[in-house]
Amino acid sequence: MSATLNWHPARRPQPTTLTGRFIRLEKLDPRRDREDLWEVFQGVESDPKLWDYLAYGPFTEREDFDHWLDSNAASSDPLFYSVIDLASGQAQGILSLMSIVPDQGRIEIGHIAFGAAMQRTPKGSEAVYLLGKLAFELGNRRLEWKCNDANARSKRAALRFGFTFEGVFRKHMVIKDRNRDTAWFSITDEEWPAIAAGFDRWLSAENQQPQGQVHTLEACRAR
Template sequence: MTSFEPTTLRTERLVLRPPEEGDAPDCFAAVDQVVRRWMPWAREYTLESARRWCAKEAFRDPRREASFAIVPERTGRFGGVIGFSRADWETGVAETGYWIGPADRRHGYVTEAVRAVARYAFGLGLYRLELLAAPGNVASQRVAERAGFTREGVLRKARPAPDGRSDMVLFSLLEGEL
């Protein structure tokens, strides 16, 4: 039995660290129309929501989930989030997910972050990471593919979406494939 511990991960261009209360203004600003389109929680997102999440929500249940702020070293500012959910340590499976604000898109940061958290997860003893993306979210699917995930299929009406339930494309990465 294990869990995710608040820790800092580093890549060539990124610092992935637990969110801090001071990240709230940048976190709120990063939630634009693109994020709102794909993330149901983002529809009614406020600065207070961002403050609450940055202050205490990121590692509230470390046995099942964890979130890291994506901080590009070139800016030193919060750019987005990557993390884990639905971790099952008994089966060795967890889901990873992410979002990033407009200022930090198209730099390859999310792909770099996905690889880093995958190494971290496999180092903790997980065997399989799953990643879900809406069929229309082509950018997220491309990140999964560039990070080495394999497309497995489509889960019908698998997740709530801002406009109802959405199918989700399932990708996976196994230990040893990174």
């Protein structure tokens, strides 16, 4: 028999602002963010592959996009955040805390949609770090990441961020009339301090690096 945990449920996340070195996370507000997000998601420089594995999009009609954004903003689970670039003030992506189960200390980062201006920059990594930090500060035992098993970009990102691959749920969903096998990843509360320290070192290095010099999150975590 396992030892008694003296477990106390986690707290539910509230729509608070989280500020980092490159971005801040604010609760999604369509009145504030609608024009920016339409441009980064559907504008001329948007990434068409963004929608390949999401259950929604792309949006050819503005009315459909606005309805989707309004529905996201009204939700508390998932709880959506806009990613605001500190340098420009532009909303450049969204992500959420979801599958929130305080009684079991379980929470997930999901519905990640980063515009092209965030991709391959520290901004996306910092957004995940800030939500992970919040998740464990709330008392959660487990942070989850799930994605389509065919989504190689998402699986690489999960491993780069320090998540552990746990397996595949076969025939888990039907998305856009296609089968989805779902890959599951997690970070536990015991693992988070070392992972967080690696994030912090990497983000500090990125913030201070000379032009042309490149650091990697994996290298900083290994130090």
